[in-house]
Amino acid sequence: DIQVTQSPSSLSASVGDRVTITCRASQTISNFLSWYQQRPGKPPNLLIYAVSTLQNGVPSRFSGAGSGTEFTLTISGVQPDDFATYFCQQTYTVPRTFGQGTKLEI
Amino acid sequence: QVQLVQSVSELKKPGASVKVSCKASGYTFISYAINWVRQAPGQGLEWMGWIEPNTGNPRYAPAFTGRYVLSLDTSVSTAFLQINDLRTDDTAVYYCARVGVGTRLGIDLWGQGTLITVSS
Numbered sequence: 003d004i005q006v007t008q009s010p011s012s013l014s015a016s017v018g019d020r021v022t023i024t025c026r027a028s029q030t031i032s033n034f035l036s037w038y039q040q041r042p043g044k045p046p047n048l049l050i051y052a053v054s055t056l057q058n059g060v061p062s063r064f065s066g067a068g069s070g071t072e073f074t075l076t077i078s079g080v081q082p083d084d085f086a087t088y089f090c091q092q093t094y095t096v097p098r099t100f101g102q103g104t105k106l107e108i
Numbered sequence: 109q110v111q112l113v114q115s116v117s118e119l120k121k122p123g124a125s126v127k128v129s130c131k132a133s134g135y136t137f138i139s140y141a142i143n144w145v146r147q148a149p150g151q152g153l154e155w156m157g158w159i160e161p162n163t164g165n166p167r168y169a170p171a172f173t174g175r176y177v178l179s180l181d182t183s184v185s186t187a188f189l190q191i192n193d194l195r196t197d198d199t200a201v202y203y204c205a206r207v208g209v210g211t212r213l214g215i216d217l218w219g220q221g222t223l224i225t226v227s228s
Contacts, residue, residue: 003170034212036213036214036215037214038214045219045221046153048214048216050214051213051214052212089152091153091215093207093213094212096158096167097169097170098155099155099169100145
C-alpha cells in the first residue's frame with residue numbers, strides 16, 4: 003500500500019500569511035493527489051484534485067503543486083475562513099490513503 | 109439536488125452489528141463509486157473501501173477486512189456499510205462519499221456523516 007506522510011501536523015498563521023502544507027507519498031503517484039478542507043463537525047470538502055486543479059468554487063488563493071512523490075498545498079493570503087484542517091489523499095491506487103492532516107490555527 | 113444522505117447516529121453495545129445507509133440523489137447512481145471513510149474522535153480520515161454500483165464489487169483497505177461489509181441496493185440508489193462484532197474502537201463518524209467510476213479524481217461529494225458510538 004502507498005503511505006502518505008503529511009506535514010506539519012499543525013501550523014500557526016495570521017490572516018494574510020502565505021502557508022504551505024506538504025504531502026509525501028511512499029512511491030510515485032504521478033499527479034493523482036487531492037486536497038480537502040475540513041471544518042469541525044463537517045465532512046471534508048474537495049479543494050484541489052490532480053495536484054493542481056481547483057474544484058469549482060474554490061478561491062484562487064489555494065494552489066497545489068508537485069509530482070511523483072512530493073506535493074504541496076499553498077494558501078496565499080490566509081483568510082479567517084481558512085482556519086480548518088487540511089488532508090491530502092492519493093488517488094493513484096487502492097487503498098486510497100489519506101495523509102494524517104494539518105490543522106491550521108490562528 | 110445532488111446529495112448523499114446518511115442514516116442517523118446510533119449507540120451500540122460491543123459485539124453487536126450496525127448497518128449504515130447512504131442514499132444518493134440528483135445524479136446517475138451507477139456512474140460513481142461509493143467510498144466509505146472513517147474518522148475517529150479527534151483523528152484523521154481513514155479510507156475504508158469502496159463499492160462500484162455498476163459491478164457491485166467492493167474493495168476494502170487492509171485494515172477493514174473481515175468485520176466490514178459494503179453493499180448496494182441500486183433499485184433505491186443506496187449504499188450500505190455493515191460492521192459486525194462491534195468494538196469500542198469502532199466509535200467514529202462514518203462518511204460515505206462518491207468518486208467517478210474509473211477516474212482518479214478526488215471525492216467531490218460527501219454524506220453528512222453517521223456517528224456510531226460503541227459502549228457498554
